[in-house]
Amino acid sequence: MTQKRKFYHIIYLSLVLFFLTNVESASLPADNQPEEVVQQYFSQWQTIQHDTQLSKEEKGEKLITLLNGLLDIERISQHLLPNDWNKIHTYQHERFKKALSISLKNEITSSAMIGNGDSPLFLQLKNKKITSDNSATLDFRLSGNNKVLDIRLFMNRDNNEKWQVSNIQVGKKISLTRHYYQYCKKLLDNYSLSYLIAELGNYNYVVLEDFEEGTAGAFPPHWRWKSKDDNKRKPYVIRVEDHNHYLEATDEGESVIIGKSIKWNLKKYRYVSFRWRVHRIPPGGDERYGKTVDSAAGIYFIYKKKMGLIPESVKYVWSSTLPVGSAMRRSGVGKPWMVVADSGTDHLGEWRTYVFDAYQAYKDTFGGEPPETAIGIGILSDANSTHSQAYADYDDIRAVKEAKADSGVKKILQAE
Template sequence: MWSRRSRDILNAIFRGGASRQRGRKLGAFSVLLSLFAASPALAQSANGSSVIVGSFSQGSLSDWRTRSFKGETRYEFVRDPDLGSTVLAATTDGAASGRYRKIKIDLTKTPFLNWSWKVTKIFPGIDENVKSGDDFPARIYVVIERGPLGMRSLALNYVWASQHRTGSEWPSPYTAQVRMMAIDSGPKGLDTWVRHKRNLREDLGRIFGEEINEIDAVAIMTDADDHKGRAQSYYGDIWFSPE
């Protein structure tokens, strides 16, 4: 029998925040069991090449799964006029659902996480340090599986913050096993594409205080359920590279 605390931790590993409704907790608990029950094959990079995780410019969500927590964030492919290419649009109206992909990445070979996103609005007035403010117009995060059924798993969320300043790091209001990092913040850069490259291996080592050489899953989410807001954001391709 799993305790409520166990369910909360598992849910927080996937979302960065546990549901306040029992049904949502149990649903997230079930999908997390499937997320960690079967370890994915290690994604190899040939001759030091990159590992593609999300080929959104190709209109592909192959191997990406959906998890709904409250309502549905709508994910759909659109043509972005600024880029002249296909991107993944995420639209939420008081809802929270994400997309995730189980994939093992060897960070000793491809430690750099690359992505781009465009955010059209932030959430003024929320407190991101508490559960009622655990909403972000855009987030991309990685999961490191630990322990039986992922009970000691870790997660790092890179987010576009509304409150915290760029570069801020803080624990999830639900569990210290999930850490947040504000990669972008506030209104600066809204409605424009922002590209990022992070040395994930270094970030994980600094934040969790240990050497982490593999991750087990990558996820994205645009959510506004806790404060019942609205948001529309866009995601470009996601990949890991040697440098």
């Protein structure tokens, strides 16, 4: 099948979903036969479509709610991520399902074939097969606008006697689950789950880390430290404040870097954002020199590893003494470029949010074009060089698609 034909089949699927979901789910009796449920959804879609009291946003939200009522999103999601679904946290389950619903809604509302809905459309049941007490296969013919479309719906009945669609097939080859399985697999072959979720939901950002999967008082999941630090205290634990999870760092000389592998398209999401709250800064910290190279807070964005071992990264820091915009790199294999995002004691105890152009930051520091795919992030609060303390909190580390920000690099400083 050509790409053009495949595209039109997906548009057909979107059209079908549109017809089947523009109806109030409350109007569907729980004991209906599956074909009656479908017919009622179909017959009422025009009423919702032509509701002039609803804004575009309200219609979008209503459609997502209806999609979640008609489609068995949980079952579909399991089919789309068959090797990963049971391995990922329930928090990621919910994020994926929400993004999938948004993706379906976007496909439906952007389809040129839907038009203004003025032309009459007819849905006729051609065949019905009840394969068990809780599953059914329905064949419909949709006609109108000088087109005829044969549709097969696979439906299941849940414990509440509610019929839901688990798959839709148009013709003999294209189905809803197959289309989305191929889409998900293609992205997961190159990027991380968080990137897939951002693309599905058409979000402006990829969640690189928000610590919501973590347990209060525990080390954050998916993060690692270097083997040389195995015997050190790990000064990082999850805390909860106003129902929000964040990472607390209380370094008292351990100087343990922690990292997380996560891949995203740096060219498409070229900006990064994060927030932190610093409580204590290491007195006299100056990132230019080995004897004072301590920072209250630091976040690494890792672009690549040469020969699979030597990282190239830019580290945004809260410096004790250096001015904002300073950038430097100490000599040594794998040393990061450090860029001062904040400095001093004026804003201690405050949550501060930052946005930088990570793509441009690579060009302003390492020079040349960065790789298309970034590979990870890191965190370090350290006070070992100054024999003091560095306390900071971290949250909401993101890769952002569109923003107004520069690299943060204002002046290159010499470092030893």
